Amino acid sequence: xxxxxxxxxxxxxxxxxxxxxxxxxxxxxxxxxxxxxxxxxxxxxxxxxxxxxxxxxxxxxxxxxxxxxxxxxxxxxxxxxxxxxxxxxxxxxxxxxxxxxxxxxxxxxxxxxxxxxxxxxxxxxxxxxxxxxxxxxxxxxxxxxxxxxxxxxxxxxxxxxxxxxxxxxxxxxxxxxxxxxxxxxxxxxxxxxxxxxxxxxxxxxxxxxxxxxxxxxxxxxxxxxxxxxxxxxxxxxxxxxxxxxxxxxxxxxxxxxxxxxxxxxxxxxxxxxxxxxxxxxxxxxxxxxxxxxxxxxxxx
Numbered sequence: 001x002x003x004x005x006x007x008x009x010x011x012x013x014x015x016x017x018x019x020x021x022x023x024x025x026x027x028x029x030x031x032x033x034x035x036x037x038x039x040x041x042x043x044x045x046x047x048x049x050x051x052x053x054x055x056x057x058x059x060x061x062x063x064x065x066x067x068x069x070x071x072x073x074x075x076x077x078x079x080x081x082x083x084x085x086x087x088x089x090x091x092x093x094x095x096x097x098x099x100x101x102x103x104x105x106x107x108x109x110x111x112x113x114x115x116x117x118x119x120x121x122x123x124x125x126x127x128x129x130x131x132x133x134x135x136x137x138x139x140x141x142x143x144x145x146x147x148x149x150x151x152x153x154x155x156x157x158x159x160x161x162x163x164x165x166x167x168x169x170x171x172x173x174x175x176x177x178x179x180x181x182x183x184x185x186x187x188x189x190x191x192x193x194x195x196x197x198x199x200x201x202x203x204x205x206x207x208x209x210x211x212x213x214x215x216x217x218x219x220x221x222x223x224x225x226x227x228x229x230x231x232x233x234x235x236x237x238x239x240x241x242x243x244x245x246x247x248x249x250x251x252x253x254x255x256x257x258x259x260x261x262x263x264x265x266x267x268x269x270x271x272x273x274x275x276x277x278x279x280x281x282x283x284x285x286x287x288x289x290x291x292x293x294x295x296x297x298x299x300x
Contacts (some may be wrong), residue, residue: 015087018080020047021059025077026153028066081151097287099130106133106292109140109148109157111211112231113252114276118158122299129295141209149281155289156296157279162213169282173300176274179250180265181257183240195268199224204244206232236260249274 023033030048034041052059055076060067069077097104110119115137126133140148142161146168148154164170180198182189188201203226211231226244229235235246236253240260246253253264278296280289 015084017047017051017054018084018087020044021051021073021076022080022084024048024060024067025069025073025080026151028060028068030067085152097291099126099133099291101132102130102288103132104134104288105136106155106288107136107138107148107153108292109138109145109154109159109210111139111159112233113211113249114158116233117251117255118299122296125295125299139208139210142213144209145279149279155280155286155292158276158296159210159279160213160275161277161279164279167282168279169284171278171280171297173276173278173296176249176251176276178247178267178271178274179253180245180247180267181236181239181253181262182245182265183242184261184263186243186245186263188245189263189265193265193268198268202226202242202244204229204235204238204242204246206230206235206246206248236262 019037020033023036024030024044027033027036030041030044034044037044048059055072057072058070059073060069062068119135119137123135126135138154140154140157142159145154145157145159146165149157149168158173161170180193188197201224203224205226205228207228208230229238232246232248232252233256235244235248236256237260238244239246240262247267250264253262256262257264278293280293284290284293
């Protein structure tokens, strides 16, 4: 039962204060929070003072890098996000969406090997039916993508995922396979590529949190000569100008082989397939995001 003291505090807590607290937790800066909410810095500072009084806690401590949330502020974070989410649904936010009239900017996380292959087709498809809708592509790790989906900062994520938490849905989009890419004049491009020959080659690997999954981190590179770069496009570019070879998704290699004059060879041993999935919030009710999900499905 809500006490009289609780009722008094609830009357003092309005939606605007909740938004300020959410943005401060996200940005760690009064300036960036003011810009995000289109408010003056003095208004944000006044709101923070009210929040501190209401929750009887400093909430943030000023550090050289910005505002650092207290333990109490971090404890409040998921509750504030839930309250704002429920308020949005109660007010009908996101319940209607007209792609022909919308100028919404959707946020998508996708690794480079997916965006290089599919972004053009998706953008062309959206341009035909929703000319003023825009997309923002990001390269996020699996953990970052799931967290931003939960917080509503990300609309959808496309990647390889080891698994998903209960509040995130995974939907298989397509399967790919690994291949070995090398310049056409590479000495290893003559004859059969055997396991033994593969082991003697100089490799350039691509590894970053956005391109791989936690399972990939357990791969043992020590048995091969080579180096590591963050992205597969960088690796392919290096291979096109050297005697390094790249083990990478075939769809990406096919997309680049003519431009970079590459030869593609089958893997000399069995490798796990590349399964790329679409991730979105399990409680997704936003009509705009539902429309975007369908555009992505149709593209793939």
